Amino acid sequence: MFKIKRLFNFAAMIEVRPMEYNEKQLQIIDTAERLFAAKGFEGTSVRDIAQEAGINIAMISYYFGSKEKLIEAIFAYRISYTRLTIFSVINDNDISATEKMEKIVDSYIDKMMKNQCFYRLMAQERSILDIHNISELIYESKSKNMEMIKKLIAEGQKRGEFRKNIDTALLMATMIGTSNHFIVSQDFYKRYNNLKDMAEEDFQKLLKKKLGTYLKSLFKSILTHE
Amino acid sequence: MFKIKRLFNFAAMIEVRPMEYNEKQLQIIDTAERLFAAKGFEGTSVRDIAQEAGINIAMISYYFGSKEKLIEAIFAYRISYTRLTIFSVINDNDISATEKMEKIVDSYIDKMMKNQCFYRLMAQERSILDIHNISELIYESKSKNMEMIKKLIAEGQKRGEFRKNIDTALLMATMIGTSNHFIVSQDFYKRYNNLKDMAEEDFQKLLKKKLGTYLKSLFKSILTHE
Amino acid sequence: MFKIKRLFNFAAMIEVRPMEYNEKQLQIIDTAERLFAAKGFEGTSVRDIAQEAGINIAMISYYFGSKEKLIEAIFAYRISYTRLTIFSVINDNDISATEKMEKIVDSYIDKMMKNQCFYRLMAQERSILDIHNISELIYESKSKNMEMIKKLIAEGQKRGEFRKNIDTALLMATMIGTSNHFIVSQDFYKRYNNLKDMAEEDFQKLLKKKLGTYLKSLFKSILTHE
Amino acid sequence: MFKIKRLFNFAAMIEVRPMEYNEKQLQIIDTAERLFAAKGFEGTSVRDIAQEAGINIAMISYYFGSKEKLIEAIFAYRISYTRLTIFSVINDNDISATEKMEKIVDSYIDKMMKNQCFYRLMAQERSILDIHNISELIYESKSKNMEMIKKLIAEGQKRGEFRKNIDTALLMATMIGTSNHFIVSQDFYKRYNNLKDMAEEDFQKLLKKKLGTYLKSLFKSILTHE
DNA sequence: GATGAATGAGGATTCATTCAT
DNA sequence: AATGAATGAATCCTCATTCAT
Numbered sequence: 001m002f003k004i005k006r007l008f009n010f011a012a013m014i015e016v017r018p019m020e021y022n023e024k025q026l027q028i029i030d031t032a033e034r035l036f037a038a039k040g041f042e043g044t045s046v047r048d049i050a051q052e053a054g055i056n057i058a059m060i061s062y063y064f065g066s067k068e069k070l071i072e073a074i075f076a077y078r079i080s081y082t083r084l085t086i087f088s089v090i091n092d093n094d095i096s097a098t099e100k101m102e103k104i105v106d107s108y109i110d111k112m113m114k115n116q117c118f119y120r121l122m123a124q125e126r127s128i129l130d131i132h133n134i135s136e137l138i139y140e141s142k143s144k145n146m147e148m149i150k151k152l153i154a155e156g157q158k159r160g161e162f163r164k165n166i167d168t169a170l171l172m173a174t175m176i177g178t179s180n181h182f183i184v185s186q187d188f189y190k191r192y193n194n195l196k197d198m199a200e201e202d203f204q205k206l207l208k209k210k211l212g213t214y215l216k217s218l219f220k221s222i223l224t225h226e
Numbered sequence: 227m228f229k230i231k232r233l234f235n236f237a238a239m240i241e242v243r244p245m246e247y248n249e250k251q252l253q254i255i256d257t258a259e260r261l262f263a264a265k266g267f268e269g270t271s272v273r274d275i276a277q278e279a280g281i282n283i284a285m286i287s288y289y290f291g292s293k294e295k296l297i298e299a300i301f302a303y304r305i306s307y308t309r310l311t312i313f314s315v316i317n318d319n320d321i322s323a324t325e326k327m328e329k330i331v332d333s334y335i336d337k338m339m340k341n342q343c344f345y346r347l348m349a350q351e352r353s354i355l356d357i358h359n360i361s362e363l364i365y366e367s368k369s370k371n372m373e374m375i376k377k378l379i380a381e382g383q384k385r386g387e388f389r390k391n392i393d394t395a396l397l398m399a400t401m402i403g404t405s406n407h408f409i410v411s412q413d414f415y416k417r418y419n420n421l422k423d424m425a426e427e428d429f430q431k432l433l434k435k436k437l438g439t440y441l442k443s444l445f446k447s448i449l450t451h452e
Numbered sequence: 453m454f455k456i457k458r459l460f461n462f463a464a465m466i467e468v469r470p471m472e473y474n475e476k477q478l479q480i481i482d483t484a485e486r487l488f489a490a491k492g493f494e495g496t497s498v499r500d501i502a503q504e505a506g507i508n509i510a511m512i513s514y515y516f517g518s519k520e521k522l523i524e525a526i527f528a529y530r531i532s533y534t535r536l537t538i539f540s541v542i543n544d545n546d547i548s549a550t551e552k553m554e555k556i557v558d559s560y561i562d563k564m565m566k567n568q569c570f571y572r573l574m575a576q577e578r579s580i581l582d583i584h585n586i587s588e589l590i591y592e593s594k595s596k597n598m599e600m601i602k603k604l605i606a607e608g609q610k611r612g613e614f615r616k617n618i619d620t621a622l623l624m625a626t627m628i629g630t631s632n633h634f635i636v637s638q639d640f641y642k643r644y645n646n647l648k649d650m651a652e653e654d655f656q657k658l659l660k661k662k663l664g665t666y667l668k669s670l671f672k673s674i675l676t677h678e
Numbered sequence: 679m680f681k682i683k684r685l686f687n688f689a690a691m692i693e694v695r696p697m698e699y700n701e702k703q704l705q706i707i708d709t710a711e712r713l714f715a716a717k718g719f720e721g722t723s724v725r726d727i728a729q730e731a732g733i734n735i736a737m738i739s740y741y742f743g744s745k746e747k748l749i750e751a752i753f754a755y756r757i758s759y760t761r762l763t764i765f766s767v768i769n770d771n772d773i774s775a776t777e778k779m780e781k782i783v784d785s786y787i788d789k790m791m792k793n794q795c796f797y798r799l800m801a802q803e804r805s806i807l808d809i810h811n812i813s814e815l816i817y818e819s820k821s822k823n824m825e826m827i828k829k830l831i832a833e834g835q836k837r838g839e840f841r842k843n844i845d846t847a848l849l850m851a852t853m854i855g856t857s858n859h860f861i862v863s864q865d866f867y868k869r870y871n872n873l874k875d876m877a878e879e880d881f882q883k884l885l886k887k888k889l890g891t892y893l894k895s896l897f898k899s900i901l902t903h904e
Numbered sequence: 905g906a907t908g909a910a911t912g913a914g915g916a917t918t919c920a921t922t923c924a925t
Numbered sequence: 926a927a928t929g930a931a932t933g934a935a936t937c938c939t940c941a942t943t944c945a946t
Contacts, residue, residue, distance in 0.1 A: 040354050042268030046941060056907050061942060120353040126410045127346040128266050135413070142411075143418055169415055170408065170440045174400060177407030182399040184352045185368075187361075189395055192369055214396045221447045272916060282932050287917055492806050494720030498937065508911050513938055572805040578862045579798040580718050587865075594863075595870055621867055622892045625860040626852060633855030634848065636804045637820075639813070641847055644821055666848045673899045724920060734928050739921060911943085918936070925928085 021077070025063050027053050032060075033074050037117040040124060041071055068133075075125075075134045078118045079141045085111070090148050097156030101223065104149075105175060105215050112179055113208050123180055146172065153223075162223040171222060175215060182211055247303070251289050253279050258286075259300050263346040267297055267358070294358055301351075301360045304344045305367045308337065316374050323382030327449065330375075331401060331441050338405055339434050349406055372398065379449075388449045397448060401441060408437055473529070477515050479505050484512075485526050489572035493523055493584070520584055527577075527586045530570045531593045534563065542600050549608030553675065556601075557627060557667050564631055565660050575632055598624065605675075614675045623674060627667060634663055699755070703741050705731050710738075711752050715795040718802060719749055746811075753803075753812045756796045757819045760789065768826050775834030779901065782827075783853060783893050790857055791886050801858055824850065831901075840901040849900060853893060860889055 021029065031053035035044040046067050050057040064070040089103045112119050125134055149168055156162035182189075186207060190196060195203060247255065257279035261270040272293050276283040290296040311333045315326055338345050351360055375394055382388035408415070412433060416422060421429060473481065483505035487496040498519050502509040516522040541555045564571050577586055601620055608614035634641075638659060642648060647655060699707065709731035713722040724745055728735040742748040767781045790797050803812055827846055834840035860867070864885060868874060873881060 037353065040266055040268050040350070042266055043354065045939075058907055062906070067941065124266070124350045124353050126407075127263060127350050128269065139414055139417065142414055146418065167436065167440060169418075170404070170436065173408040173411065174404045174444070177403030177405070178396070178400045179403070180407065181352075181403030182396065185399065188365060188368055191365065192372065192395075210393065210396065214393060218400070218444075218448065221451055222444065225447055225451060271914080284932055288931070293916065489805060492718055492720055492802070494718050495806065497935080510911055514910070519937065576718070576802045576805050578859075579715065579802050580721065582865075583717060583721065591866060591869065594866055598870065619888065619892060621870075622856070622860065622888065625863065626856045626896070629855030629857070629859030630848070630852045631855070633804075633858065634851040637847075637851065639808075640817055640820055643817065644824065644847075662845065662848065666845060670852070670896075670900065673903055674896065677899055677903060723918075736928055740927070745920065915939070919934080
């Protein structure tokens with residue numbers, strides 16, 4: 001029915017379509033994601049989710065099978081979107097490797113800023129790893145991304161844009177880790193720099209811009225300088 | 227007795243001594259830290275901790291008051307150690323700013339590698355922040371570190387070692403975020419690179435060396451290149 | 453659903469209807485009342501109640517929220533019945549003030565004999581007062597009763613049936629206190645008078661008759677003699 | 679040692695001497711009595727008592743054996759004093775039966791006002807009876823008192839002071855019940871009559887005077903009127 | 905398809921007491 | 926004689942889930 005056993009089909013990768021959920025299910029996913037991010041998986045009860053989402057408690061088991069399955073669904077749902085972007089950027093033949101990398105950074109930051117809850121949640125789960133059946137999902141997604149980035153780096157090196165000896169894993173760690181940490185520490189940043197009075201929207205824009213500029217400059221540095 | 231009202235004494239900062247716990251208390255702290263890191267705060271029951279630590283369940287409330295207070299104690303305990311290192315490095319007059327920065331990176335990585343559980347735990351709590359009374363503790367520690375790093379950067383700039391326009395917050399985010407993400411994703415790294423057969427000790431050394439080399443090179447890049 | 457925000461509605465006093473509980477809830481109330489009376493509130497565990505009532509432990513929290521709320525519900529439930537009787541007696545225009553008072557005494561004794569558990573419980577709570585949120589409930593009920601009795605006494609005085617200078621508070625204390633003490637000490641009474649072999653039913657009838665005769669005679673004495 | 683198996687020795691009744699406790703033990707008794715009265719036996723923890731009394735937790739078990747034994751000790755201690763008074767009044771040959779009865783009422787009220795905590799506690803335990811080993815103690819004390827009162831009534835009847843057909847049990851119930859209820863409901867009384875601003879000492883005097891006058895008048899009525 | 909009622913399992917904590925000192 | 930440390934048992938309550946409707 002709405003249960004997907006195997007998430008990604010290599011052969012049909014381009015056509016990978018995120019599973020379809022009805023409105024109520026999406027509402028549950030959004031609410032759960034937000035609450036899981038804010039209070040942790042175990043710290044959030046299905047009652048909390050049901051109440052916040054304005055639905056019946058039994059609906060969660062009814063729609064997703066269990067609380068565990070719900071978080072798996074959240075990850076499957078969110079991750080299924082991520083790949084498409086990178087994929088389309090990589091395959092764009094009209095721009096240089098450097099430009100591609102910049103686009104990827106921008107796109108990553110954009111996605112993360114828009115889905116902060118999910119990325120917070122992922123930061124938690126990365127640590128708790130293997131308790132819920134998510135690690136496999138993350139592994140697949142991550143290695144897929146790694147492959148693409150590697151290909152891109154190779155392309156850049158071939159074109160003479162990038163230097164040799166680039167450690168993709170650490171490069172990714174820098175992009176993901178720096179972004180995550182910066183976003184997750186935004187409360188510290190706001191308080192430390194006395195930006196409490198800034199409108200939230202403006203503050204988010206500021207973070208995004210700072211982070212984007214910084215990361216792209218950093219990547220340039222890493223990728224080109226000897 | 228073992229309760230600390232105020233953690234850091236500015237005036238007596240050099241002499242700040244971590245609170246003293248007896249052996250059993252330390253055993254609880256270590257076990258709890260490990261389990262919290264592995265299963266999350268809410269995902270870990272006091273029964274789990276007691277059983278794993280080989281002590282009576284009631285001892286946790288007896289020694290720390292509550293599960294909540296226990297995690298606070300863990301943070302207070304671990305954080306109280308961190309500062310000293312940075313402080314002593316900064317105040318070393320015999321080495322250049324560049325060398326100081328390298329020492330700080332090394333010392334951070336070293337500490338993190340040795341206390342992976344705590345850093346995993348902190349990664350979780352950074353997200354859940356403000357549920358337990360830890361954010362204040364982290365804020366204090368973090369801003370203290372920021373101040374010292376800022377001072378160091380200023381010193382480096384004054385000495386002509388570092389370039390202008392360095393964003394300390396993002397620099398820190400890179401060090402902490404990259405390290406954290408790399409460590410937290412070590413299982414991915416191992417699997418992705420088929421290193422399952424490598425001895426754990428060797429693997430840890432490998433991670434540490436790679437990370438250290440990378441981060442120091444990265445910092446050099448950020449701090450010196452225009 | 454079964455939560456009552458405001459117990460007594462002055463305007464609609466005649467129509468005050470006790471809250472409606474389903475059969476299982478009433479079963480819990482009865483059992484809890486009996487056990488609280490016998491072993492005290494704190495001396496009774498929710499396990500005891502659940503076991504005795506033949507229901508699941510969780511049902512008590514499920515239906516009443518907590519053990520505390522349960523005892524509040526018991527009081528609200530029992531007290532909501534009491535007023536009606538006095539009210540209807542007072543407003544009966546066909547009988548003298550003396551007869552009214554006799555009816556009130558009879559009705560009080562009758563109610564108390566039938567709900568000995570509750571009156572025992574109330575005797576305990578009167579002492580512990582203010583720990584559970586019951587004092588307010590009792591205050592309201594008691595002052596309402598006081599008002600009615602005062603009115604009745606005034607009526608009796610106006611009609612020349614009762615003497616002047618009657619202290620309503622002490623009059624009430626005599627009725628309630630004597631009855632309570634007599635009932636609560638019935639075990640002593642039975643043993644002291646060697647009535648162990650008397651059928652329980654007969655014994656209860658005996659108590660009721662003795663108490664009724666005595667109290668009515670006493671009231672006559674108090675209300676009429678100079 | 680400090681354990682008394684059998685409290686009252688009939689033969690040596692006149693010489694009955696309350697058990698001797700050292701200062702710390704008396705401190706515990708007083709504190710426990712107060713807390714038991716305020717929060718109930720089960721509602722009071724030995725920790726509460728120890729903390730309030732400023733003594734070590736283990737002392738309670740050490741001195742009294744257990745919490746249960748402590749409350750037994752309280753009852754034994756307080757009850758052992760009560761009898762003496764009645765006894766001496768009864769045996770006074772210089773005053774009439776009526777005067778004796780008045781003295782007994784006065785003495786009872788006086789004792790109760792001075793030991794409100796204990797009387798509150800007794801009101802609770804009367805209901806919970808037979809859980810702690812106190813009922814026997816109370817039975818003995820009560821029947822002893824009953825005997826004396828009966829003797830006094832017989833004396834009054836013989837002397838023509840009192841009427842025939844007096845139910846001693848109900849007479850006692852009136853004295854004890856009315857007093858208890860009046861005292862236990864003093865908060866209601868204060869609030870109902872807007873006496874919150876009266877000094878506590880004055881309020882207590884008021885209660886005592888009202889109660890004394892009322893009860894003695896009531897007793898006269900019961901004992902003399904036909 | 906959707907849900908209110910119900911429940912067994914397990915949560916953290918507090919309890920009175922004991923024991924070594 | 927006195928006590929701080931320690932503990933097994935029991936506390937109330939919440940949990941995710943199920944089931945009859």
